[in-house]
Amino acid sequence: MLNDLINENTVRTNVNAKDWEDAIRIGGNLLKKSGIIGQEYIDAMIQSVKDIGPYIVLAPGIAMPHANPRFGVKGLGMSLITLNTPVYFGNKDNDPVSIVICLSATKNNDHLKELSELVKVLGNDSNVQQIKSATTIKAILDIFSNVN
Numbered sequence: 001m002l003n004d005l006i007n008e009n010t011v012r013t014n015v016n017a018k019d020w021e022d023a024i025r026i027g028g029n030l031l032k033k034s035g036i037i038g039q040e041y042i043d044a045m046i047q048s049v050k051d052i053g054p055y056i057v058l059a060p061g062i063a064m065p066h067a068n069p070r071f072g073v074k075g076l077g078m079s080l081i082t083l084n085t086p087v088y089f090g091n092k093d094n095d096p097v098s099i100v101i102c103l104s105a106t107k108n109n110d111h112l113k114e115l116s117e118l119v120k121v122l123g124n125d126s127n128v129q130q131i132k133s134a135t136t137i138k139a140i141l142d143i144f145s146n147v148n
Contacts, residue, residue, distance in 0.1 A: 002117035005078040006144045009034050011137045015081045016091045019056075020089045020097070021046050023081065027102035030079035036108060037104045038072030045102065057091035061132070064073065066103040077104040078114065080140065082132060098132050 010030045017023035029043035044067035049056060057063045079102045086096030099120070123128050127143050134140045 002078075002114050002121075003074065005114055006080055006141065008043045008137055008141065010020070010077070010079040011086060011140050012079075012081045013134050013140065014084050016084050017081075017087055017100075020049070020063075022079060023063075023083060023087050023097070023100045024049070024102065027065065027079045027081045027100045030081070031077045031102055031104055034077065035072070036077035038074070040072035041067055041104060044068065044071035053129075053140070054089035054091035054095075057089045057094040057097055059122065060094045061086065061097055062099045062101070063089055063097045064101045064103055069104070070107050073104045073106050075104070075106060076114070078102065078118070080131075082134060082140075092128045099128070 008033060012026070012030065015023070015026055017026055024045050025042055028037065028045060031037045032039065032042065037062070045065040048067050056065050081100050083098045083100065086098040088095045089097055130143055131140055134143075
């Protein structure tokens with residue numbers, strides 16, 4: 001379930017990131033510290049954007065970096081950071097980004113239930129605004145605890 005992934009160890013608010021690469025590193029490091037990924041996966045998420053472009057900016061202000069599981073994924077994981085100052089990934093439709101959700105999965109489809117729950121949260125404009133303006137981890141966890 002999404003509540004198992006989005007927790008006090010994988011959420012940070014009001015993060016200072018100098019650019020999109022730094023934002024991915026910060027979000028990735030939360031997963032790395034939790035033992036879910038290795039450094040190789042963080043590097044792969046960044047390289048994926050460099051190679052393919054900013055396709056990970058899925059909606060206005062929201063990016064979901066991810067990469068192929070073969071790059072050091074040890075389990076299903078998700079981190080969420082909010083940025084003090086939004087950063088530009090190069091997506092003309094959805095930049096700048098202020099919410100970065102790093103995703104890791106061991107298989108291509110083992111995260112579909114959690115993604116479905118995430119879409120429920122992020123599909124609600126009120127939730128997105130609350131996440132963006134949250135000043136505490138608890139405030140973000142409370143939003144996710146209401147997912148059915």
